[in-house]
Every structure is written in C-alpha cells, then in structure tokens.
Amino acid sequence: MEATLATAQPRDTGIDAVASATRRLVDAITRAGGAIDADADRIVADLDVLTARIDAHAPDLPERIATMWRQPGPGRFDPAGGTENPLSPPVSLWVEPDGSLRGEVTLGLAFQGPPGHIHGGTSAMLMDHALGIANARAGYAAVTVGLDISFRAAIPIGSTITILARHDGRDGRKVRSSGELRVGDLTCVTATGTFVLMDDPSTREKFRRLPREQA
Numbered sequence: 001m002e003a004t005l006a007t008a009q010p011r012d013t014g015i016d017a018v019a020s021a022t023r024r025l026v027d028a029i030t031r032a033g034g035a036i037d038a039d040a041d042r043i044v045a046d047l048d049v050l051t052a053r054i055d056a057h058a059p060d061l062p063e064r065i066a067t068m069w070r071q072p073g074p075g076r077f078d079p080a081g082g083t084e085n086p087l088s089p090p091v092s093l094w095v096e097p098d099g100s101l102r103g104e105v106t107l108g109l110a111f112q113g114p115p116g117h118i119h120g121g122t123s124a125m126l127m128d129h130a131l132g133i134a135n136a137r138a139g140y141a142a143v144t145v146g147l148d149i150s151f152r153a154a155i156p157i158g159s160t161i162t163i164l165a166r167h168d169g170r171d172g173r174k175v176r177s178s179g180e181l182r183v184g185d186l187t188c189v190t191a192t193g194t195f196v197l198m199d200d201p202s203t204r205e206k207f208r209r210l211p212r213e214q215a
C-alpha cells in the first residue's frame with residue numbers, strides 16, 4: 001500500500017524549484033563563509049538583480065497571505081514543511097499505519113546552534129510543526145499554546161533526523177500531542193504540546209485577520 005503524505009507534495013518545477021535553488025544558495029554561503037569576501041561585491045550585485053526580478057511579481061502582503069490560505073491541501077509555505085518556502089528544510093511527514101506521523105530530514109550549517117550541531121530553536125520548530133500536523137490529521141485544527149521540550153542529546157549537522165509525532169487526545173477545546181526527534185536509535189529531543197482548537201468563530205476570525213487590519 002502506498003504511504004500517505006501528511007505534508008505538501010514537493011514539486012520540481014515553479015516556486016518549489018526556486019525555493020530549492022535558494023536553499024542550495026543558503027547552504028553554499030554558510031559553507032563558504034568568509035572565503036567569499038573577495039568576491040562579495042559581485043555576488044551581491046548578481047543577487048540583487050535576481051531579487052528585483054522576483055520582487056516584480058510580488059503582490060502586496062495581505063493579498064499574498066489570502067492567496068496562500070486559499071490553496072487546497074497541506075500548507076506549502078510554512079517555515080518547517082513549506083515546499084514553497086526557501087527558509088524551510090522542508091520536512092515531509094508520512095502517515096504510519098497507526099495514524100502517527102514519521103518523517104526524515106537532514107539539516108545543513110544554516111541550522112547550526114552549538115558547534116557542529118542543530119540549533120535548539122530549529123528542533124523546537126520541527127516538533128511544534130509535527131505535533132500540529134498530527135492533530136490536524138486526527139481532525140483537530142488547533143494552534144499551539146504550550147510546547148514542552150527536552151533536549152536529551154545534541155543532533156549532529158548532516159545526520160538523518162527521524163521525526164515522530166502523534167495525537168494524544170482532546171480535553172474540551174484543548175488538544176494534546178507528543179513526538180520525538182531521533183538519530184538512529186538515539187532519542188535526541190522529546191516534546192509534548194498543548195493546542196487550542198480553532199473551532200469557535202472568534203478564534204478563527206483572530207487568525208484570519210490580515211496584518212494591515214490588525215494595525
């Protein structure tokens with residue numbers, strides 16, 4: 001049986017391809033470091049040309065956000081799993097036979113915290129995201145109000161990180177989920193999350209308001 005993808009299906013064309021190319025650029029910059037100093041002026045000029053070319057296509061922010069949320073299926077733009085977001089790794093999560101989620105990701109130097117290892121904030125983001133998707137797969141669209149993280153072992157840059165997440169239950173408007181990040185057999189991060197259902201109209205309205213309307 002073919003496994004079900006819980007996150008956006010990556011494409012190898014269009015905006016997804018641009019986002020992938022930009023990730024390669026970021027990775028190259030972080031690996032090169034100051035070695036590119038002598039060539040920096042030319043690199044900046046080339047990059048600015050590209051930025052202007054892309055910017056010419058950009059609608060204003062409220063319109064862009066509205067378009068993003070009209071897209072069907074899992075989010076394509078968030079900073080964890082967004083295939084359209086060059087800042088995301090991106091993370092793909094698959095549905096296991098028991099309904100829990102599993103995925104694998106490898107992170108480069110752009111995500112470094114302590115020497116040679118992944119930044120704790122990045123691990124927290126991976127967990128927040130996976131826990132949120134686990135709830136959504138169980139039928140509960142909910143936002144995080146609490147995330148309890150234990151960093152048990154540092155995660156080396158370049159290692160294959162296994163992401164596990166599961167929905168644990170519901171108590172009124174509150175929804176619980178938990179997960180882990182593992183490298184091989186080693187559990188490096190554990191997390192439990194409390195989420196609040198977006199089921200009442202005022203909560204949905206709060207998150208639907210666009211930046212300009214909130215000012």
Ligand SMILES: CCCCC/C=C\C/C=C\C/C=C\C/C=C\CCCC(=O)SCCNC(=O)CCNC(=O)[C@H](O)C(C)(C)COP(=O)(O)OP(=O)(O)OC[C@H]1O[C@@H](n2cnc3c(N)ncnc32)[C@H](O)[C@@H]1OP(=O)(O)O
Nearest residue numbers: 075078128129132133136141142143144145146172196203
């Ligand atoms: C990447 C996409 C993210 C979009 C998520 C949007 C929707 C989800 C849709 C689909 C899901 C799909 C994928 C999701 C993937 C990733 C998820 C990423 C998640 C995030 O990245 S999300 C951003 C960070 N998140 C926030 O931005 C929340 C800020 N927050 C608020 O906007 C309010 O807090 C609100 C509206 C949630 C509730 O407010 P309210 O007024 O309606 O309700 P109230 O205060 O009564 O709380 C009700 C019950 O929650 C308890 N409670 C409240 N706060 C608590 C806390 N801090 N700790 C422990 N318990 C807490 C109370 O104690 C009470 O519990 P009780 O009922 O037992 O008394």
